[in-house]
Amino acid sequence: MADSTALFNLDDLDLLASWDTPTICNALELLMPEVPLTAYTTRPGVPLDGPFQPMIGAARVGTIRARSKPAQPAADRFDWYDYVHARELPTIVVLQDLDDQPGAGAFWGEVHSKVHLRLGARGCVTNGSFRDTDAWAPGFKMLGGCLGPSHAHVHLVSFGEPVSVLGMDVRHDDIVHADHHGAVVVPRDCVKRLPEAVERIAAKERRTLELCDASDFSPDLMRRVLKQGHIH
Template sequence: MAEYPFTAADLDALRQWDTPTICNALELVVPHRRGYGFTVRQLVAADPRLPPICGLARTGTIRAAAPSGRTAAVDRAARLGWYDYVAEAAMPTVVVLQDLDDTPGTGAFWGEVHTNVHKALGAQGVVTSGSIRDLDTSAAGFQLLAGMVNPSHAYVHIVQYGQEVSVHGMAAHHDAVVHADRHGAVVIPHDAVVRIPAAIDLCLRRERLILDACGSRDFTVEALKDALARADEIH
């Protein structure tokens, strides 16, 4: 069993903040990561009202534009192997599924059945460059962030799992910590997880000075400059 420098409770605690706030904290905790590690193209949120998710990545690739070329038995074994892979986790998971087709999203892997299956397997949701469907009948509370919505599953099949994948510019490997909500997703380095709350507290205290100045009935540009200067002094 893998050992982690954080607990399931640490990951759960990060769900109280949205993904942009997590990104702000990462700029302080791991400044060299400022320009990468997050999705850079918009994802469709099946239900924008759902809270953030945070868990260990279960990674895989799919195709849907054409049959796999494998026997039905091999296709089934790949699907069942995927289920075993997702289920074998010490903590809640987030699926990160890359669609390898030239036109990603030709067929939807995610709908009523697979959202319920993966929720039962311990996943909180999925971040995928592929497509989703069954928006009204998907598993309650299961976060779906996808490249598009599509009514058909076409020839969708699992290609491989457990390797590094890339979804909308975000690279993620097996067991990476992924935080996601309607804004997109970000990978949190393992050694940064427990440092995020303190960094968020610092960010919020700095922002509060600026927001208070902007919301004041006595607002002036000079007051804003003063608030910015005082925010810079908070460490």
């Protein structure tokens, strides 16, 4: 694995968790005006228990199927656990359900939420299903495709190779920021630059919101604001 601390460290990542994922996306647009649509989720995900505080970590990617028994030997779960285990940085699991209709069987529930939390993963982003929400490991965050009652024939197909989850393309060790709104891949060379970009965006938005409270607010006032730059 590449040196994760070459460009930033854990403190830099945890600082980015101070802001929600839409704010991170806004700041990325400032640094990278042409952020590709595949860099963030474009299909809705289901949060475990409503809104949750952002998570950020190095991606551990894998694929599953659940609708039928494996036609060939499944990937070894013990090797998977070694792969997910956090070392230099906390991890986030990004798991793609390859079935034509994802969600028939849940990989995630009471047991795997606790196992992965203990391995140092902060949470998961998946298009697959999850269950056991009343017995979920506290602190392990989830943005999934749907709730489901059964694990069916769920099995690991592969891991370590690129995946696409909820419209977002993710590779091994990508930095992923996620909350209940969705998830985004943060380029490594942007991690330390994002706080300043966040403040620039916030300053512009504060000015706009202040003008909205002005006694002389009008369409003409908004036209003048828009001429000074785009607002969200």
